[in-house]
Amino acid sequence: MATGTQADEAKPVATANAGGRRRTIGLWDRVLMSDIGLVKLLAGGRVLFCVPAGMAAGFAIAGLFGLPPVVGLMLGALPAFLTCFVVVDEKASRVAARSAALLVPFVLALFCSIALREFRVLELVLIVLLLFVQFYSSRFGVWAGDFGGGLFAAYLCGLLLPLPLASFPSLALIFTMSMAATIAIRSILFHPNAYRSLSRARRAFVGRQTRVLEAAATLLEAPADSNSERDAATLQRRRRQSHEASLITDGLLAKPGSGPTGVRAEQLHTLLFDIEQTVDGLARVAVDLAQGDTPAPVRARIAAAIELVLDESGRAGDRAAAELLAWADSEPIVATDPRWAHAVNRTALLLSDLASSSAGWSSLRKTLPTSGEGVPFQSPVVLVGGRPAGAGPILDAEIAGGGMSGPWRRVRVSPPLRTAIQAAVAVAIAEPLAFLVDGQRFYWAVIGVMIVLAGTNSTHDRLRKVASRGIGTVIGGVIGIALVDLLGTTHVWWTLAIVIVSLTLGMYGFTRSYVFWVVGLVVTLCQVYAYSGQFTDTLIVYRLAENLLGALIGVGVSLVILPVATGVMIKRAVLRHLATVRSFLESASALEGGADAAARLRTASRAVDQATYQLEAVLKPMVRFPTGGGSRRDDQLLTVLRGVAGSLSGIAYRGERNDTIDGEKAERLSEIVSVMVRSVTALSEAVAGANGGVWQSSAALLADLDGTLTDSADDILLSYRVHALVRVDEALASLATSSGMTVEGTDAQPDLSARRALNSAGHVRRRFDDQRHAPAN
Numbered sequence: 001m002a003t004g005t006q007a008d009e010a011k012p013v014a015t016a017n018a019g020g021r022r023r024t025i026g027l028w029d030r031v032l033m034s035d036i037g038l039v040k041l042l043a044g045g046r047v048l049f050c051v052p053a054g055m056a057a058g059f060a061i062a063g064l065f066g067l068p069p070v071v072g073l074m075l076g077a078l079p080a081f082l083t084c085f086v087v088v089d090e091k092a093s094r095v096a097a098r099s100a101a102l103l104v105p106f107v108l109a110l111f112c113s114i115a116l117r118e119f120r121v122l123e124l125v126l127i128v129l130l131l132f133v134q135f136y137s138s139r140f141g142v143w144a145g146d147f148g149g150g151l152f153a154a155y156l157c158g159l160l161l162p163l164p165l166a167s168f169p170s171l172a173l174i175f176t177m178s179m180a181a182t183i184a185i186r187s188i189l190f191h192p193n194a195y196r197s198l199s200r201a202r203r204a205f206v207g208r209q210t211r212v213l214e215a216a217a218t219l220l221e222a223p224a225d226s227n228s229e230r231d232a233a234t235l236q237r238r239r240r241q242s243h244e245a246s247l248i249t250d251g252l253l254a255k256p257g258s259g260p261t262g263v264r265a266e267q268l269h270t271l272l273f274d275i276e277q278t279v280d281g282l283a284r285v286a287v288d289l290a291q292g293d294t295p296a297p298v299r300a301r302i303a304a305a306i307e308l309v310l311d312e313s314g315r316a317g318d319r320a321a322a323e324l325l326a327w328a329d330s331e332p333i334v335a336t337d338p339r340w341a342h343a344v345n346r347t348a349l350l351l352s353d354l355a356s357s358s359a360g361w362s363s364l365r366k367t368l369p370t371s372g373e374g375v376p377f378q379s380p381v382v383l384v385g386g387r388p389a390g391a392g393p394i395l396d397a398e399i400a401g402g403g404m405s406g407p408w409r410r411v412r413v414s415p416p417l418r419t420a421i422q423a424a425v426a427v428a429i430a431e432p433l434a435f436l437v438d439g440q441r442f443y444w445a446v447i448g449v450m451i452v453l454a455g456t457n458s459t460h461d462r463l464r465k466v467a468s469r470g471i472g473t474v475i476g477g478v479i480g481i482a483l484v485d486l487l488g489t490t491h492v493w494w495t496l497a498i499v500i501v502s503l504t505l506g507m508y509g510f511t512r513s514y515v516f517w518v519v520g521l522v523v524t525l526c527q528v529y530a531y532s533g534q535f536t537d538t539l540i541v542y543r544l545a546e547n548l549l550g551a552l553i554g555v556g557v558s559l560v561i562l563p564v565a566t567g568v569m570i571k572r573a574v575l576r577h578l579a580t581v582r583s584f585l586e587s588a589s590a591l592e593g594g595a596d597a598a599a600r601l602r603t604a605s606r607a608v609d610q611a612t613y614q615l616e617a618v619l620k621p622m623v624r625f626p627t628g629g630g631s632r633r634d635d636q637l638l639t640v641l642r643g644v645a646g647s648l649s650g651i652a653y654r655g656e657r658n659d660t661i662d663g664e665k666a667e668r669l670s671e672i673v674s675v676m677v678r679s680v681t682a683l684s685e686a687v688a689g690a691n692g693g694v695w696q697s698s699a700a701l702l703a704d705l706d707g708t709l710t711d712s713a714d715d716i717l718l719s720y721r722v723h724a725l726v727r728v729d730e731a732l733a734s735l736a737t738s739s740g741m742t743v744e745g746t747d748a749q750p751d752l753s754a755r756r757a758l759n760s761a762g763h764v765r766r767r768f769d770d771q772r773h774a775p776a777n
Contacts, residue, residue, distance in 0.1 A: 025207055032204040033211070033241075036248045037197045039386030042190060044508030046084035050185050052500055054080025054178035061177060065170035070531050071161060073496075075171060076178040078157055079106055081503065083182055086149055089142075090256060092191045096183045098146055103179055105150030107172045113158025114165050123159070127446055128427050130155050135453070136420035152450070156443055194257040195369075201249040205272065208242040209279045213306055216286035220303035228290055239283050246276040247388045247609060251381035264368060266599060269379070271361050273602050275314075277653040278354045282306060285347050295333050298340045302347050309351065314358030321348035321355075325764070349764045380607040385511060388610060390617030391457040391569065398564055398572045408562050418562045423453050426557040430550045437549065438542045448550025458566045459559060460620065465514060466551045472518025473547060477540030479519065480526025489531055499524045566618070570634070573618040574687050577611040577641050581728075582680045584608055584648050588721075589673040601652035605645075612645045636738075640731050647724045647731070665718065668705050672698045676729060683732060686739040695736035697745040699729045 025033075035041050058076020062069055083099045109130070116123045130152045137148030154175075163171070215235040222228040249272055252258060253265060286306075289299055305320040312319075328334040328344045335341070382389045396415050404411060413421070426449040434445035451469065456462045487494055506520020522540065529535040584604040619634050675698050682693045706722045709715040733743050 025210065029203065029207045032200050033207045033245070036201050036204045036245055037252060037386045038200060040508045040511055043084070043510065044504045046186060046190055047081060047507045048500065048504040049189060050080040050084050050182045051077050051503060052496075053181040053185055054078075055496070057177040057181050058174045061170060061174045065167075065173075067163075067167065067170060070528070071163070071171075072174060074160075074528065075157065075174045078153065079103075079175050079178045080182045082150065082153055083179070084186075085507070086146060090192055090194060092187055095192065096187055098143065099179060099183050099186070101143065102146055102150045103175060105147045106154040106175045106179075109151045109154035110158045110171060110175070111168055113155045114161065114163065114168060114171075117159075124431055127155070127431070127443075128424050131427050131446065131450055132420045132424040134420075134450070135423050136416050139414050139416035156446070159443060194252070194255040198249070198252045198255070198258040201245070201252050202268075205242075205245045205249045205276075208238070208245040209275060210310065211238045212242045212279050212283050213310055216283045217303045217306045217310065219286045219290050220299045220306070222290075223296075232287065232290060235283055235286065239280060242276060242279065243609070244388070244613075246272055247381050247606070247613065248383065248386070250379045250606060251383040251388065254379035254381070264364065267360070267364055268368075270598070270602060271357055271364065273605070273649075274357045274653060275354070275361065277649055278350050278357060281350045282347065282354075285343060285350070289343060292339075294343075295340065297331065297333060298343065301327055301331075302343065305347060305351060309354065314354045315362070317351040317353070317355030317358065321351040321764075324348050324351070345764045352764070380603055381610050387511070388613045390614060391461070391573075394569050394573045394576065394614055394618055395457040395564065397576065398569055401572075403564055403568050403572065405563055405565050405568065411562065413562065419453055422554070422558050422561050423449055425561055426453070426550070426554040429557070430553045433549060433553075434546050437546055441542065441546065444543050444546035445550035445553075448547040448552075449554040450550075451547075452551040452554040453558065458564070458569055458618065459555065460566055462551075462555045462558065466548065466555060468514040469518055469551055470544060470548055472515040473522050473540065473544045475515070476519040476522025477526070477544070480523040481537075481540065483523065484526050484530045484535060495527050495531070499527050569618050570615075570637075571687060573611075573615040574637070574641070575684055577608070577615050578680055578684045578687065580604070580608045580611040581644060581648065581732075582677055582684070584652075585673050585677050585680065588651060589670045589677070598652070605649045605652040608645045608648050612642060615641060637735070640735050643731050644728050647727045651721050651724045665705065665708065665715075669718070669722070672701050672705065673725070675701070676725070679736075680732065683736050683739065683741065686736065686741050691740070693736075693739075693741045695733050695741045695743045697729055697733050697743060699726050699733075700745055702726050702729065 031041065032038070054076040055073045056076070058072035058074070059069055060072070061067075061076075062072025079102065083102060087095055087098045087102070089095045089098065112126065113123070116126065130148075134148040134152040138145035161171075212235070215231070215238045219228060219231040219235050222231055250269060253269060253272075285302065289302065301324060305324045308320040308323070309317055324344060325348050328341065333340060334344055382393075384390070384392065399413070399415050399418060402409065402412060427446055430445040430449055431442055434442035437445075448469070452462050452465050456465055483498055487498075489495075502520040502523040504520075506517040506524075509516025509520075522543070525543070526535065526540070529539060584601070584607070587600045587604045616638060619638055675696055679695050679698070683695060686693045702722050702725055706719055709719050709722075736743055
């Protein structure tokens with residue numbers, strides 16, 4: 001992707017060089033696309049720079065006070081790494097303050113672990129208490145959460161140090177100097193910058209749209225008799241990636257200091273939405289044509305139109321559409337079959353829309369501020385760790401609503417307290433069993449409990465994490481043992497480089513797959529134990545056994561103590577999705593045209609997208625079946641609600657472009673939408689467990705209304721909304737049937753495909769006639 005006038009953003013949708021040949025997407029753009037907001041790269045970078053600095057500080061102080069070098073290295077690395085992992089904030093001052101505040105729990109826990117070494121029972125009981133505090137403290141905000149995490153990590157670290165209490169001042173000084181170095185490096189090199197993150201995300205967004213168009217053209221260019229399943233799968237994957245990029249960019253737009261405010265922020269939000277919808281529409285055209293018996297000339301010509309846009313930027317969309325329509329006028333295949341005429345007209349309309357949005361994007365970029373300022377745009381997309389919020393809010397809502405099963409149904413606890421109780425019980429069970437396996441390293445089982453309960457929201461989540469822990473330990477053990485055998489303890493600098501690189505790569509891959517992090521950690525531990533003289537050939541075997549012991553106990557306890565069934569979470573996610581659909585329909589019932597109505601619907605559509613993303617996270621299966629989901633029923637449910645979200649996005653994208661709406665027709669549509677709102681409410685009650693209920697279908701009513709619409713521009717645009725509502729009604733009616741509801745009002749529904757084809761033809765021809773007769777600027 002070519003670089004635009006701003007350093008971190010490219011022109012939509014693709015750019016060409018002076019010779020007209022499309023430029024390939026460069027390495028930097030690939031990085032931005034694979035790591036939107038650079039969350040992974042910055043996390044790895046923090047570790048790469050801060051951990052060596054912390055280790056150097058610890059090594060120097062250890063030498064000054066006569067401590068073993070490995071102690072200085074380990075204690076110097078701990079605060080540097082933990083703050084890089086835990087402390088992420090939107091302001092540099094808060095990062096520094098939160099990091100400095102961690103010194104208190106670090107020093108306190110280290111003192112306790114050394115002072116209580118002779119009181120073994122008390123030491124073990126304190127582990128249970130500290131793990132409880134670590135999970136429960138997050139209820140009181142990030143500062144308290146930092147405190148609890150620091151206590152537990154430093155206490156475990158102290159258990160590994162066979163040092164007298166007299167050495168405590170020098171150990172505390174190591175913590176202090178390591179933290180000071182970390183704060184300095186992060187303040188200089190890793191200053192949080194919401195404006196830069198948004199700029200890079202916009203560039204990644206453009207790259208993702210380009211990738212979708214490339215995959216669509218590839219699918220269309222493939223011979224009809226070839227095996228194009230892989231091309232179709234590639235296109236589907238890139239559509240999902242594009243959608244996620246759009247959500248992330250929209251969420252970053254709401255960060256303080258991101259730059260655009262007020263009208264400009266609203267314009268950018270609109271353009272993000274419109275470009276994504278246009279590009280995805282072209283992808284759907286490609287999918288439809290690839291699945292049917294489409295003549296090769298039609299596929300080739302539409303592919304050529306998309307290629308023209310890729311070669312000369314999205315602003316060439318009008319020319320690509322005009323050339324496509326001119327070809328269609330002289331092509332007998334198109335003239336004799338309305339299906340191909342509809343595909344051509346639909347493509348031309350989308351290409352023209354893309355030209356308009358691309359021109360708006362380029363114009364807006366020139367007026368955007370060059371630094372962060374003002375009050376941010378309010379987006380319904382909530383980001384957690386740089387990605388749209390997943391299953392966490394679903395679990396929180398279910399617990400708040402009393403969604404626990406069995407005898408715990410009447411218990412009311414906060415999510416942090418629930419996890420803290422489960423962790424304390426699991427550790428109390430795991431500790432004595434871990435002593436039977438390997439008394440010296442019982443804490444591995446404790447870590448197994450902590451790891452499997454941290455950041456997971458369902459039994460499936462936890463089992464997946466257990467599997468990742470086991471796989472990562474095996475792979476990391478093989479690599480780590482091989483490196484120990486190769487280097488021994490005589491190549492200190494090489495070993496330090498391996499430790500730093502392992503932690504950096506593990507941190508970088510953490511958000512992609514937990515396995516990457518475990519591999520990096522185990523490789524590091526092999527080197528540490530080799531230098532401490534505790535490395536044996538069976539070390540990783542014992543670690544694997546104790547880690548899995550603690551993890552499986554944690555999973556088992558969570559199934560018995562304060563459990564929330566995955567099925568209950570799925571039901572909650574569906575209810576939240578239906579609630580956003582209902583809110584969208586309520587917004588759509590106010591049928592005045594213009595920018596305000598468009599803004600409301602786009603915001604409501606993004607809320608539906610967020611709910612769909614959360615549903616996908618909850619439905620993520622333990623084992624993926626050939627159907628594409630955890631089970632056929634789950635797959636069908638997700639397919640239905642994804643389709644609903646897509647249809648509502650279409651309403652927000654095109655259906656709100658009406659300048660005027662006839663009063664009588666608007667009133668009729670408003671009444672129909674009210675019927676749909678009542679049906680969605682009844683469906684929500686059925687999903688929640690109410691018996692019976694009626695889904696009153698509005699499809700026939702919508703078809704009757706569509707029959708009264710003329711071929712005027714406003715009526716055609718209104719017809720797009722009507723057809724989208726028909727698809728929503730049909731999809732939700734199928735969900736109502738599976739939920740035990742009675743579906744009424746579905747008799748004699750006419751096929752609107754011919755009407756849609758006629759609308760597209762009339763609308764696109766009118767648009768290009770208007771452009772031809774418009775005065776030149």
